[in-house]
Amino acid sequence: xxxxxxxxxxxxxxxxLLRSVDKKDIPDxxxxxxxxxxxxxxxxxxxxxxxxxxxxxxxxxxAVWWGCLCQSQLLKVREIPGPLEKLKAVVNWVKDPNxxxxxxxxxxxxxxxxxxxxxxxxxxxxxxxxxxAKEHPVACPPGVVHKMVGLSILSAASLxxxxxxxxxxxxxxxxxxxxxxxxxxxxxxxxxxxxxxxGGVSPTxxxxxxxxxxxx
Numbered sequence: 001x002x003x004x005x006x007x008x009x010x011x012x013x014x015x016x017l018l019r020s021v022d023k024k025d026i027p028d029x030x031x032x033x034x035x036x037x038x039x040x041x042x043x044x045x046x047x048x049x050x051x052x053x054x055x056x057x058x059x060x061x062x063a064v065w066w067g068c069l070c071q072s073q074l075l076k077v078r079e080i081p082g083p084l085e086k087l088k089a090v091v092n093w094v095k096d097p098n099x100x101x102x103x104x105x106x107x108x109x110x111x112x113x114x115x116x117x118x119x120x121x122x123x124x125x126x127x128x129x130x131x132x133a134k135e136h137p138v139a140c141p142p143g144v145v146h147k148m149v150g151l152s153i154l155s156a157a158s159l160x161x162x163x164x165x166x167x168x169x170x171x172x173x174x175x176x177x178x179x180x181x182x183x184x185x186x187x188x189x190x191x192x193x194x195x196x197x198x199g200g201v202s203p204t205x206x207x208x209x210x211x212x213x214x215x216x
Contacts, residue, residue: 003060013038019056019143054176055150063149066179067119070172074156083116115156122148
């Protein structure tokens with residue numbers, strides 16, 4: 001499967017969302033908005049949909065990396081050793097998205113409904129054949145990787161311990177907007193710089209000031 005490239009801030013919001021949600025689930029009021037213009041609107045009306053927009057707008061590697069940042073914060077407070085090893089395998093794929101690193105994450109047909117499991121499935125779907133039977137290949141649907149990333153992040157936010165799950169979701173959104181601006185990447189200069197979605201504004205007021213672990 002060809003990894004999808006990042007979109008532009010003025011790309012239609014519907015174009016980004018079509019990578020991560022079904023067409024019937026895209027809100028009607030987003031039809032005329034650019035991706036960057038939809039950020040503030042969705043933050044107020046539908047932050048969960050905003051997660052899916054960011055997941056669709058980012059390139060495939062950026063989207064999976066954003067998922068890694070969110071999952072690592074959840075695992076930091078939950079201290080679950082198994083998912084941590086699986087997350088490390090996903091990170092290795094982001095750093096070098098080759099077949100060997102993808103196969104190390106898992107095989108088509110592996111099922112795991114945990115947040116890290118869904119993120120792992122996103123990487124597994126970065127293949128031309130999602131069927132376990134090589135003699136009966138099944139093409140991977142376009143955008144399924146970005147859809148799994150969005151679901152994994154929303155699932156992680158819903159499992160955040162304590163009463164500040166809404167704040168956690170906003171924090172994850174800020175991380176996504178940071179990644180869209182080339183911040184917190186897996187390596188300095190890992191990808192060419194490009195315009196982000198924030199437009200110089202921090203819509204949630206939770207910008208991490210360069211430290212993604214601050215206050216978490």
